[in-house]
Amino acid sequence: MSNALRSPDAKVPNRALKAARSAQRRQIRTGLLFVSPWVLGFLAFFLYPFFATLYYSFTDYSGLGAAHLIGFANYWALFHDSLFRTSLFNTFYYTAVELPLSTIVALGLALLLNMKVKGMAFYRTIFYIPSIVPIVASCMVFVWIFNPTNGVMNSLLSNLHVPGPDWFFSVSWSKPSFILLGLWGLGQPMVIYLAALQGVPKDMYEVASLEGAGPWHRLRHVTLPMISPIILFNVVLQLVVCVSYFTQAQVIESQDVGGPGTSTWFYVQYLYTQAFQFLKFGYSSAMGFFLFVITAIITTVLLKSSSRWVYYAGDDR
Amino acid sequence: MITAPQVLPPRTSPQPSETWARRRWAPQKLLTSATKHAVLLIFTVVFGFPLLWMVLSSLKSNPQALQSPVVWWPRPFLWDNYPNVINAVPFYRFVLNTLLYAAITIVGVCLSSSLVAYGFARLRWRGRDALFFVMLCTLLVPFFATLLPLFILYRKFHMVGWYLPLEIPTFFGSSVFSTFLLRQFFMTIPEALSDAARVDGANEFYIYSRIILPLAKPAMATVVLFQFIYCWNDYIGPLIFINNENWYPLSIGLSFVLGTYSTNWPWVMAAAAAATAPIVILFFFTQRTFMGGISIQGTGTKG
């Protein structure tokens, strides 16, 4: 069929060509019809603000009044802004550590729970609850537990004769402290992994074991491929969450914004400060757009690579 | 490197003793039961300890909570902290506001996200994957960067001051999380099912509503649960768009407790625990419904 569409010289009846094309058009129409709610919402609630932000990034807009175009001035200023570089570094440090760690731990726990353990409902609930505790409350609990002088963690460590670090108040331990806080909330991806694992058909495992596949082999060649669509899902979403890290840092470092030194100035925090405290909306729009581009590139790489390691049982695509 | 699932080539003719062994052979275990429980116990302590601390602190008196060296057990148990803090703010009204907000968005998400997910998962059409990528990209724009133009837009539609800016978009597929989740799960349903229906003359909407949706009940239940939890804890959204105190959801109500009683740690912890308990209970009792396998494979149909 494709040959017919490509070679104009071939003696192909016009009817077949037309039929092929109209079938394609029909498919596009049906597809678009189903996704139309999203398309409408996208046009109405996303496109305008997105292009407005892009536009503002080339202006000196303060949030009110006229916006004067100033070309790439904001973007040049970004690269000379040491705080921009610092906040970018901090956010990507956090992402680079938190993303793999949380994926491995969440997946590991889900695999563990999937092994017909007694009391699974209980364990599952316990691991999940931290991710639904209100953010402000979980921040306060952590700050308290990890308080260098009065906190439970350091008092436990001192009982083991290990000097406890200054956690959130130490230049080198502040980011790891936030990472720990983030890991505490990995109940959500874990629960999704577990659900996916429980959906893997048992007969696949049976066949594999009958052929002599050991448990490790089954894990690598049956389990993981079968849930790979969900792994992709969680990784992409967790990337977005890590890159837009804001609330926890704002709450915990409210007295010393940016933490000890500038170790916990996160990107979105700086963006918020520029937009709403310094009234430099144009500049913060440039920051926002810059982050968008970087994250889009990472996501593209992830999705493109996914065709090599993600397996969809529903169809061969 | 994860590859498509494979099975090993069959071994050469089995010996009688091997056959016998295979019939009674249970699959080897990766870990012994003891190791499993040990690991789980360690993680339970790690995850559960801060929760325990939160609850214990909520039952202490304020001086006891701040004592150094650390006091573990409340002496006495101030159960009164809970009714006191609940009565200090219009707790039940906040809960009602949150429930209403969640209910409306759940309807919106179930309707629109499942339709959109079907379009991305079960149909093949030109431009589909590109559009899906665009949808994912909408997640990548930081909220505060687009807030100002978004706010102006909502005001043009007269939606500011109510929950509308948070609710109406959910009817238009704004929950990319839900759409993405459903798309991934729809894609695990064998294409053969759809093909058979198409051969029988069914249109796509019929397939969507009569075949795919019923099979995806656990996935939909997951979406409902997560949307509920999201609404329960949503803070920044209502903060920006709701002006009237009577309409505040529980998440903002909690921050009022924090602001008003910041020197009373036990009260703050009690408020946090009171705000978390309902969804914990909800999760505990509903986890079975959607944990039964959100991939279609679980039903045992051989594709």
Place this chain on the structure above:
Amino acid sequence: MKALAIGSALTVLLAPGTAGASALKPDGGVVNLTWETMWSGPTLLLLKQMTTAFNASHPGIRVTEENIPSATGDAKLQSQIAAGDPPDIFTEWNPVIGEYAAKGYILNMNTYLTGAYKGFVKWMYPLAAATGTYKGELVGVPMSLNSWALYYNKSIMKAAGIMSPPTTLAQLTADQAKEWIIKGGKLSQIGMYPGANGYQYFSTFFGALNCFNSAGQYDYANTKTCPGATALMNWLTDFKSYPYAQVNSMNATYGAVAGGDDDPFVAGKEGFNMDGPWEGAQNIPDANPSMEGNFGVIPFPGTVGGPSTIGQGNFNIIPEGASNSKDAFEFITWLAGYNNVKFTSNIDPQGGWVPAGPQIAAAPAYQAYVKKFPWMTTYLEQMSSKYSQAPVLTTNQEQANTAMATASNDVQDGSMSPAAALKYIDTQANASS
């Protein structure tokens, strides 16, 4: 879709009568004003008293107070202004007023300084008026003023063998050094630690505020024209040897997380602390009554030759686009105490607020308050002192403040040298787009 219809119907049915921030048209001749604040805690009760009293005495105006969480309050205000739908009055922290005024976010109130209000600016303390004036235009009116002085803990002082409170900077540094208790690496008592407020709030004591070059840019690093800045930073390095992390963790323990009001001084664990009158008037009685009577307040022994304080406080502004600015102005002046001396002189003591005008301080109710708490005289003295300074309102004022906070912390934890810190402040403050 059916669901959408039901959804919006429910929302409409259950919506309260008036949702929305903008003032409505006069109904029955009554002007409705919306007043947004970011306070929390016991202050809210005071605000209620104030609105009730105003509404009772001004039958043609009805003020509704709306309280929004401070975490993203700025974003909310600016969104509302940008959308053309702002509240009539908003209470903001003064450092942002300069940039708001420069960019046209808030109204110039000079137009209302006529008739009965002609003498309003003169009625206020010069410091109060200056802190709310941008290039000659009155843009913010204080309702509570801040003033900073040195609290000292009597029992800690006694235990350290210090006979009387310090009168010079050198004495203060030496005294507080005696009061630190660090046993086995663990901190249990702080002598003094300026912290993030180091540069900004101490600046007037060293004459280190408002240093500009001829081009109007911030110029704190200039040792010739602004020696006070270097002197202040050098003094801050004295605190390098103290455990920054432990001090901050102690702050966090006593409620500093997420904007709490409590601090180690209130808990009786700090020897010296710079703070405003609310510390003694509200925080201590509320959080730790055992500290009452165990503290005193003295002017900070700075180098300028007399008591001083930086102009600071919660100022009422009228956002651009507010519908009833004239009535809003009336309310704002009433809140400040103009033509309202008796009521304000009763409210201010409850909040531990320094009044906006000397007439209120002289009123009997306030005088009785000062008699009860003699340490309040320090604060009042500073309001009229010639050494007190209001920070000049500029477009980059908030950037300067944020940079000062970071620089203060970094100098005190040893990660920045004084010269580098001042340069950092200048660079960040002068960054424009």
